[in-house]
Amino acid sequence: MSEPGDEELERDEDVWSPEGSALDRAVFNADGLLPAIIQQEGTGEVLMLGWMDREALRRTLTEGRVTFWSRSRQEYWRKGDTSGHVQYVRAAALDCDADTLLVTVEQVGAACHTGTRTCFDGDPLEVRKGIAPVE
């Protein structure tokens, strides 16, 4: 079995399948998608949020690289295939409702298609800051 990108993956003796576990536990919305938060390992930077269907989740958990479902293009989108800005999967977790995924990654280069490191670098909002009351 040889597929593009396989050389970049850690080899396991037997390929693990998440069937019957995470894939069945994950709760997808009416469009069959769940939001996936992508976070840089180590620094904790929130890089972006993308969407995954069951198959994109399966690929992400088993291929070592993050795959999204592109809502605009209506196709699978393995991050970095065209840009080179690969996201190598390090860890993943479902939230308490199993309807949101957090993926910890090693991000190569810019996560954002605009060229910035994260998708949240370009539009900081003015806020009224809250502070905890003095005890």
Place this chain on the structure above:
Amino acid sequence: MSEPGDEELERDEDVWSPEGSALDRAVFNADGLLPAIIQQEGTGEVLMLGWMDREALRRTLTEGRVTFWSRSRQEYWRKGDTSGHVQYVRAAALDCDADTLLVTVEQVGAACHTGTRTCFDGDPLEVRKGIAPVE
């Protein structure tokens, strides 16, 4: 003007309104909502993901505390009002498509209703880790 919780907020000389700016730029989905990622200031922990409509976003940007729209209860939900686990807003940013919000907060206690610090503590998934090829 005195409202519950005001004592916990930084005072500005003039109250800033985000009307015509962030609220009009934000892109909401067909249900009128956008996902809001909540991150702890400093540590970078991703605490949870909630949903906001335009009014919840307005409150979050102007009140110093995070307010969500509860999809299950169909009502506004100012985090911490019942649990005490308040989220004080420190910063916020829209992503490159303006359809996702990142809010940096000071989280009091547990972010998750299950009692864990974050909503992603309870269900780590088995993954095949990806590693970058050696140059």
